[in-house]
Amino acid sequence: MAVKNTNISYGSVAKAFHWGMFLILLGLVIIGYYMADLPGDTPEQLGYKTGVFDIHKSFGILILVLVILRLGWRMINPVPKMPGAVSKIEDLSARGAHMLLYLLMFVQPIFGWLLTSYDGYSVKFFGLDLPALVGKNKPVGEFFEEVHEVTAALLIIVFSLHVAAALFHHYIRKDDVLRRMSYRQEE
Template sequence: MAPTSSGYTGTAKALHWLIVLLLIAQFIFAWTMPHIGRNTPVTTLISLHFTFGIIILAVAIVRLAWRLTHREPPPEDGLPPWQNLSAHIVHWLLYALLFVIPILGWINASWRGMPIVMFGLELPQLITTRAAGWGWTGDVHGLMSNYLMLALVGLHVVAALYHHFVRHDGVLKRMLPR
């Protein structure tokens, strides 16, 4: 199925909006779960944060594989080149964060010795508990999520709304479900 000039394929749209929904749930868990420190037990909310984070990583892998094997639709006609370029940069930064953030979370949970149990199966530890030199991963994971990712998503959403309501072009519509 090739993309048409009028929009993204159903698969690209489904993967885009699935990630949006998963991220909304993930931030709700992140902001309501107990603060994670030394000896914090893995409560239900923390466990849900781990499970949803790994699911996001899995969907991101599928999504990147899809993107690398299927072309994006050509940019909308008449857009200034700087807008095409900045959209491209933001999209690829978002893709990168969809990998870096959950992997850092996984490393930090491993560093803390917290088990990551997905549907009854325990995932392997990426590093040994309290491995020297890895303590920073938790702070960077939280900062990247709460600041970098939310700022980029904010910019991305403002740009989509600007195209729809100010420029009246088809940029938002071609990502919306029909």
């Protein structure tokens, strides 16, 4: 498998970014919904809750780092062309969905960081203290908690359409769109 993309397929680096980030995002969404309702009344509960929040924040910031590297890698690679049978509208909506997914992967960690800073809590990246983006302001923090929740829902909606499109190409169109992002292509 080539390291770089070609005009018809994704290379190993783009695939590693795609599937690695898929797994991290899946974990983030599951942990995010789980931790939002955790009790923090006793010191033990609070210690556990802080630990889970720190894991969510670390992997969330990792997504921010990875999406910047991924977009950089994308700029120096060709983007595989759609198979011939795809109409202009389909091509545009696929590209639009990809751009939207990149945008959501970029803004979601920033909203998380903002809400944490506004709420007056610290952000650690696997133990490394990151600076607060803004000063404490509880009402604005609550607003950004809502924003972070809405953006997560948007991510899930666009992701679902994206997967439906991939399955449509594979099982109905029977073209190479799913195969070229998969590891079984050359077998």
